[in-house]
Amino acid sequence: MIKVNLDTLKKKRVRITQLDGKLPNLALMKLSHWHKSKGDEVYFTQSAKRTLFEENYDIIYGSSIFNFSKKKQGVFLRDFPNAIIGGTGTDNKTKVEDIVDLNSYEYFDYDLYPDYQNSIGFSQRGCRLACKFCVVPKKEGKNKGNSGIHDIWRGDPYPKNIVLLDNDFFGQPNWQEKAKEMIEGKFKINFSQGINIRLIDEESCEILPQINYKDTKFKTKRLYTAWDNLGDEKIFMKGVERLTKYGVPSSHLLVYMLIGFKKGETWEDIYYRFNKIHEIGAFAYPMVFDNSNKLHKKFQKWAIQRYYKFWAWEDFRDKPLTWLRNQHYSKKGGQLDLLSEIGDT
Ligand code: SF4
Secondary structure, three states: OOOOOHHHHOOOEEEEEEOOOOOOOHHHHHHHHHHHHOOOEEEEEOOOOOOOOOOOOOEEEEEOOOHHHHHHHHHHHHHOOOOEEEOOOOOOOOOHHHHHOOOOOOOOOHHHOOOOOOEEEOOEEOOOOOOOOOOHHHHHOOOEEOOOHHHHOOOOOOOOEEEEOOOOHHHOOOHHHHHHHHHHOOOEEEEOOOOOHHHOOHHHHHHHHHOEEEOOOOOOEOEEEEOOOHHHHHHHHHHHHHHHHOOOOHHHEEEEEEEOOOOOOOHHHHHHHHHHHHHOOOEEEEEEOOOOOHHHHHHHHHHHOOHHHOOOHHHHHOOOHHHHHHOOOOHHHOOOOHHHHOOOO
């Protein structure tokens, strides 16, 4: 007689928790898809805390992609001590595939984000470079291909808006085939993690203007990239020149600049990169390495909210936050309307 393990037949109650990040979380979407395919009941939330009326769960997952969410991770683990917590913001290297015990699982439950209309995914994993502050090479290794663009797209009636989470699109073998899919398929592409400007070659630059690259809202032409080390100025500028030569103007570039990582970095160093990026007509977006550094956070605010149009950093730096908040009143109220000056980044 065949013995049936009744535990495996029981429908499980699963809590799936997104602890940070604005974009849909692919790992959690996979887990949700897998559990639902087994008939389990999935409850998705972005709340770290157990709410008053929540029942008990058979399995609890949490995902955190940022190191600065440690406090929230702590709250989550206090309320759910048996939770499985993973993501790049944690020390747990377990992948979804390890949990579902399959080599690959490329199914995603978009129902977790009912208002989300775009399609999101990886056309490649890994990176050719190995920046000291970055977890990608450790977690994903050398550059390799992942899904095709048509596979990432959810299909009709969804817009042909693809959010790529790739860290090094042009480093994958046969990237040309995926670029062809983008161009011929008339997709709009948001390279959300940026293109690797230090390694951009003539061939990629020639193809790029044909790709309809867009910002996160799919409204404006936008390419994201980075200049993290002051010492990379030459190679960064060479990449910018190459892009311009083939028809990608610097005004399309949003350049992330890491601040606070390098020992001995001075304000002069930071300011130099900021100015150079603006001089070429691109937009500088400081990324703060240590979020507890209040001054760096304030500099970030000054840069990304375009306060520099109104105040020099030295003047802005010493203004109290309450004063800054008061600047957001509309002109109707007789005060400067900063927000109307702040365009899309
Ligand atoms: S280029 Fe980007 S993804 Fe690659 S190692 Fe550096 S920071 Fe990480």
